[in-house]
Amino acid sequence: xxxxxxxxxxxxxxxxxxxxxxxxxxxxxxxxxxxxxxxxxxxxxxxxxxxxxxxxxxxxxxxxxxxxxxxxxxxxxxxxxxxxxxxxxxxxxxxxxxxxxxxxxxxxxxxxxxxxxxxxxxxxxxxxxxxxxxxxxxxxxxxxxxxxxxxxxxxxxxxxxxxxxxxxxxxxxxxxxxxxxxxx
Amino acid sequence: xxxxxxxxxxxxxxxxxxxxxxxxxxxxxxxxxxxxxxxxxxxxxxxxxxxxxxxxxxxxxxxxxxxxxxxxxxxxxxxxxxxxxxxxxxxxxxxxxxxxxxxxxxxxxxxxxxxxxxxxxxxxxxxxxxxxxxxxxxxxxxxxxxxxxxxxxxxxxxxxxxxxxxxxxxxxxxxxxxxxxxxx
Numbered sequence: 001x002x003x004x005x006x007x008x009x010x011x012x013x014x015x016x017x018x019x020x021x022x023x024x025x026x027x028x029x030x031x032x033x034x035x036x037x038x039x040x041x042x043x044x045x046x047x048x049x050x051x052x053x054x055x056x057x058x059x060x061x062x063x064x065x066x067x068x069x070x071x072x073x074x075x076x077x078x079x080x081x082x083x084x085x086x087x088x089x090x091x092x093x094x095x096x097x098x099x100x101x102x103x104x105x106x107x108x109x110x111x112x113x114x115x116x117x118x119x120x121x122x123x124x125x126x127x128x129x130x131x132x133x134x135x136x137x138x139x140x141x142x143x144x145x146x147x148x149x150x151x152x153x154x155x156x157x158x159x160x161x162x163x164x165x166x167x168x169x170x171x172x173x174x175x176x177x178x179x180x181x182x183x184x
Numbered sequence: 185x186x187x188x189x190x191x192x193x194x195x196x197x198x199x200x201x202x203x204x205x206x207x208x209x210x211x212x213x214x215x216x217x218x219x220x221x222x223x224x225x226x227x228x229x230x231x232x233x234x235x236x237x238x239x240x241x242x243x244x245x246x247x248x249x250x251x252x253x254x255x256x257x258x259x260x261x262x263x264x265x266x267x268x269x270x271x272x273x274x275x276x277x278x279x280x281x282x283x284x285x286x287x288x289x290x291x292x293x294x295x296x297x298x299x300x301x302x303x304x305x306x307x308x309x310x311x312x313x314x315x316x317x318x319x320x321x322x323x324x325x326x327x328x329x330x331x332x333x334x335x336x337x338x339x340x341x342x343x344x345x346x347x348x349x350x351x352x353x354x355x356x357x358x359x360x361x362x363x364x365x366x367x368x
Contacts, residue, residue: 020200020222035224038219040210041216
């Protein structure tokens, strides 16, 4: 088992924190080998942000995500920069608030209202990354919900733990709703 | 120019945050190509934590630190696990509070009181990682102080920015004191 997850978005969306939480859920609480990476460069300033997580039962010798099993696109930048390099079996999940406005959006992207739900239900767009993690876990089963919640609790400020647990649950609900609408 | 920095310690010491701050200082504010990585595995639970940063003028194709130019050891675990794999030209910097108690400690480690200074001057051990970054920047010149301060400001909670700026300055002072005592 080797799974590669690439989370993309824009600076300020909590992309790196999301990658660290996935890595700790899997590496610390589910006993996997995990490498979590982010790349910065002149291109990254004010623009696309990217975080990669590789999860494996075996030691990981090549820590780059070459063919992600999961591609998360939280913003336009993430979509335009990364969607075309992806093979057909990748599970693609995007934020409907940003990607919903893209003309001729590719059909196989699971669009979910992470940012919209964060704003409307929790009052702050900054919970969108945690809502996304709940939904991704439910859709892909790469990490378990219990491990996710432990990892979120360890990484967010203590006084925001309750809101972040709620954010995970909201993500799970979005995924369940999507699944029920797309099962045949 | 390619520089590899490995920061080691124990869970809770802010090792990953320190790696991210170094990466953002260099990648976002000094225009370098940077890859920042952390590995998790069954061994990491409750034990050694490690964060690696590779900084280069060129694109980075192999993102593992094989021969770190700088090794930071914030705890016993970091010392015992990593010090013996290091080549002779590596700049080794350790926290005197933890490493000072090691019997037969290798002689070429720069021991500085990060944890002790954090506790005594700022009242909280959790600033030790930021003090370390100030000292590392001053000793190695791999990242500039201005870029470091920008990156710290972007990554710490707003109400703790002043204390964190003070932490950077305390680290610079420790490094300057060490340099003046070791110049001939």
